[in-house]
Amino acid sequence: MAPSGKESENSETQRGVFATTHWSVVLAAGDSVSPPAAEALENLCRTYWQPLYVYVRRRGYGLEEAQDLTQSFFALFLQKKSFSLANPARGRFRTFLLKSLQHFLTDDWKRDHRLKRGGGQVEIPWDIHTADDHYASELAETMTPERAYEERWAMTLLEQVLCLLRADYAKAGKTQLFEALQDFLWGTDGPASYAQIADGLGMTEGAIRVAVHRLREHYRERLRAEVAHTVSNPNEVDDELRYLIQVISGAR
């Protein structure tokens, strides 16, 4: 029988998946300034800068101005130790980050703070061309900035998970296996059959089936762990996943 939500929560807590997630560390720091909290927040920002950039672009700013504003926001966000403003009542990192950006983009904040960045602060590494490609290719002209932010957030999450998964396989010397099997991640047949892949990799078909099963298991663990990084409570992982499914499938 599949585990209930409570059992799932307990097992995840026991495995230590949740105890060390970034957003829970930030929230646990409360008003105190702690290096782990600062590092956790910086890690989150490094992962999820693209949704913010897309949001700023969708608000009507040009490429260079959006880049400048997003970078300025992160610099100020981290410099001000913004985690001291965060508490569990503020909800998930996704919504907290967007609300913080919206606040930043108000005229007062821009006027007061926009030019204060620089000087030993953390710079988010940019791949501006990729970000702008996303901006151009993903968004219907009429999509609201908030919707654009959430869509890119979901896609950034998946890209991060697949990136980590690929790195795990590379570390184990199995990059070729990952490349061959990744199309099977969501559970239906890929373009090539198990037999064809087995033949290409010099493995048996049974071994490929086992490898696909393990890949899916590992992917699922990585996905839930990554979502857990952005929520304040293990109970929220499934809710966050359902929310993002609705975003991506257009139900929201």
Add this chain to the structure above:
Amino acid sequence: MPDRRACERCGTVLKGYAAGRLCPTCLLREGLTPDPRGDETDAMSAGSSPHVKASFADYELLEEIARGGMGVVYKARQKSLNRIVALKMILAGQLATKTQVERFRVEAEAVANLQHPNIVAIHDIGETDGQHYFSMDYVEGRNLTKVISDFRFQISDFRRAAGYVKGIAEAIHYAHQQGIIHRDLKPSNILIDANDRPRITDFGLAKRLENAERRTDRDWPGGGLAELPPAGTSRRPAGRSAKRPLLARGHPLSSADGPPPIPVGIADDAFEAGGGS
């Protein structure tokens, strides 16, 4: 040009960002805690309904997308044509009363006669094992209630709202010309598609004009009280019933919290300029 393929499994439109064959919706679903009942499907899927199977007639039910007092709507894949549709069924299934079945068929037949870009079109009407159903366009998007909730009441929002009103009014006018009165026009029954086009749906309370002329002097005009146009709140003689939804055409946008949806000047400009539709 963005790629607009759809996932073969769930129907999600795969835009340019979808890497290879991987569907983001399916990838996210893989992370959900399995249903404790042991079903392969998650809580949003058709397996949660007591009245239907995951596969029904020529359709594979993918997920429940709407539920009302009488009907339930699923996102489904029509297997023979390999296309994604919205499939509506009577909630009571085989236990539906004669009256429920009759109303269901009235809705299906009413919409089947309407071919308009701002009305969700019906593809197929049928019955399998006592379960009545009809399939229609699957509209990728949100309903007007949710779209309005994102409005920031900026100029661009007003222009969009004016475009919606224009499209809705044209569709309702067309329906009246065909003798069909919707009678339940409200934001949740207006879907905004991927091209920002309003699409009227849920003709569950619709009537043909000749029937309305015979009966509306006695019948309740239908729909929620809050959505009724002024004329609909009184028991008017039969001949005036067709005017009610037209009087209410701006109303679906007026029900959102906040200032009036379209300042008069902007609405006039938008209509003169084509309304952005």
